[in-house]
Amino acid sequence: MAQQQTDFTSEGAPPPIPSLSLNMKAIEAATRDLEQGSITPHYGSCRQDVIKLLNDALATELVCVLRYKRHHFTADGLASAKIAQEFLVHANEEAVHADRLARRIVQLNGAPDFSPESLTQRSHAPYDASLDLREMIRVNLMAERVAIEAYSQMIDLIGNTDATTRRLLEDILREEQAHAEELKDWLVG
Incomplete structure (x- = not known):
């Protein structure tokens, strides 16, 4: 088997790393x-696009809060008390997600959109008024899966453009994945 040759200089040291330098014009512009607060030239023209993505995610979280609350108060059946309590826990966690998204929108010098008139149109997940406990679980699992897909795509779109927003979305994504696993266990259990 042929041995792979390492590209070293004649002294046996690895090749030098190309020099890295900061954009001093952008630093001066800061x-x-x-x-503008924390908004520096690094954000460029994508800031408004990020704010739109975050406002749509905010609408999704708010619709999820309403759906989970509805299900919490209307759940009925054998295991309904325990599941209804968990619906309330999920509603409260979704409300925290909404608050975190709204806070980030403001940090980006945007305006969080809480408008009830457009909430369901902007939401990635639907509202649901099911009365059957199994259907409530199924609809909530579907909504969590939609949120997981939407947050995954937002993280990919934002990439390294806005590390703070990306980390926020990654945190929320982890919690949405945990919700989905719990709902799946109830559905198949």
Whole structure:
């Protein structure tokens, strides 16, 4: 078997890493427009697109809060008390997600959109008024899967453009995945 040759200099040291340097013009620009707060030239033109993505995610979380609350108060059946309590836990966690998204939108100098008129149109997941406990679980699992897909795509779209927003979305994604696993266990259990 042929041995792979390593590309070293004649002294046996690895080749030098190309020099890295910061964009000094952008750093200088960061000393101006102080009313922009943490928004520096690094955000470029994508900031408004990120705000739109976050507002749609905010709408999704708010619709999820409403759906889980509805299911919490209307769940009926053999295991309904325990599951209804978990629906309330999920509703509260979705509300925290909504608050975190709204806070990030404001940090990006945007306006969080809580408008009830457009909430369901902007939401990735539907509202549901089912009264059957099994159907409630199924609909909530479907909504969690939709949220998982949407957050995964948002994370890919944002990439390294906005590390703070990406980390926020990754945190929320982890919690949505945990919700989906719990709902799946109830559905098949």
